[in-house]
Amino acid sequence: MTHDIVQTSAADTLPPFDPATFWAQFRHGTVGVNGVRLHFVEGGSGAPILLLPGWPQSWYAWRYVMPQLAAAGRRVIALDPRGMGDSDRPASGYEMHAVATEIHDFVEALGLTANGPIDVVGHDIGTWIGYAYAAEWSDDVKRLAVFDAALPGITPPPSGIPSAEANVKTWHFAFNRLDDLPEILLQGREREFLTWLFRAKAVRDWTITPADLDEYVRVNAAPGATRAALSYYRHKLSPGGLAQSRARAERKLVMPVLAFGAETGVGTALIDTLHLVATDVRGGVFLGCGHYVPEEAPRAVAEQVIRFMDA
Numbered sequence: 001m002t003h004d005i006v007q008t009s010a011a012d013t014l015p016p017f018d019p020a021t022f023w024a025q026f027r028h029g030t031v032g033v034n035g036v037r038l039h040f041v042e043g044g045s046g047a048p049i050l051l052l053p054g055w056p057q058s059w060y061a062w063r064y065v066m067p068q069l070a071a072a073g074r075r076v077i078a079l080d081p082r083g084m085g086d087s088d089r090p091a092s093g094y095e096m097h098a099v100a101t102e103i104h105d106f107v108e109a110l111g112l113t114a115n116g117p118i119d120v121v122g123h124d125i126g127t128w129i130g131y132a133y134a135a136e137w138s139d140d141v142k143r144l145a146v147f148d149a150a151l152p153g154i155t156p157p158p159s160g161i162p163s164a165e166a167n168v169k170t171w172h173f174a175f176n177r178l179d180d181l182p183e184i185l186l187q188g189r190e191r192e193f194l195t196w197l198f199r200a201k202a203v204r205d206w207t208i209t210p211a212d213l214d215e216y217v218r219v220n221a222a223p224g225a226t227r228a229a230l231s232y233y234r235h236k237l238s239p240g241g242l243a244q245s246r247a248r249a250e251r252k253l254v255m256p257v258l259a260f261g262a263e264t265g266v267g268t269a270l271i272d273t274l275h276l277v278a279t280d281v282r283g284g285v286f287l288g289c290g291h292y293v294p295e296e297a298p299r300a301v302a303e304q305v306i307r308f309m310d311a
Helices: 019-023 065-071 096-110 125-136 164-177 181-186 190-201 210-220 225-236 239-248 269-277 298-309
Strands: 004-007 026-033 036-043 047-052 074-080 118-123 141-147 257-262 281-287
Touching: 019 026, 026 065, 026 096, 036 065, 036 096, 047 065, 047 096, 047 125, 065 074, 065 298, 074 096, 096 125, 096 225, 096 239, 118 125, 125 141, 125 225, 125 239, 125 269, 141 269, 141 298, 164 181, 164 190, 164 225, 181 225, 190 210, 210 225, 225 239, 257 269, 257 298, 269 281, 281 298
Parallel strands: 004 281, 047 074, 047 118, 118 141, 141 257, 257 281
Antiparallel strands: 026 036, 036 074
16 A cells, blocks of 8 residues: 655644634634533634544644634634533443434534535544544545544554553553543543653654643543543443444445554554545655644644645
């Protein structure tokens, strides 16, 4: 398989987040979907593009990418899925079929598909959600772009004892699946944990500033936040969740898909996986970049997304 290689550098980063400039263009919003309050941030005008974040983040992970997409003539909506950011944290409903249906209902509530299917972008767990949404509600999705994640149940799992480098990237999959223990160990230590995680998995960890860390600590220290976010892992990696993933993969995506892994993240694993489950796939690897690509290389992310969505 051929892969595009995109060399990223410090030139692909942006100056530290300026709230005054950002909030002059974007606004908070909430919508109730089947009794669950979902928080989102939106701005710009034009064809809608929906952004889905990953763990342990929120809509805020897209703060550098959003103005670039809006400047390209798009209405940009960055959503906190259930259990993330400032959305509600119900005790259940984190298996991918339920989450994909909730995304569909959110899109319907905002009327985003009134003029046809929309473009969807996901990172990390947002990739899981975006893929499930595209697979189960294909009439909603015009194009799908995903960044640095594996798809459990579809991506071939590693065998044997991982190398030290691989262990840094993947240890949390086993940890996050455990009942109760993560909540016990992380409560009151969210700042220490997130500081370690961002430094361990990023190449340009300085792109997540102390002020950014404050925001991520805020949403992760909220009551029920750890349990809710880890419920995604507990369901996705359960026998039922893995079986659901394999069943979903039996019918290939028909919309165009863009898939980029990070050099020190999943590498080519994401695009190789998408070739198994989609008919029209492009993408490759961001060199010189860590897992948090929307923050470490937002110019490169926006450039690739805009080029793909305009094709």
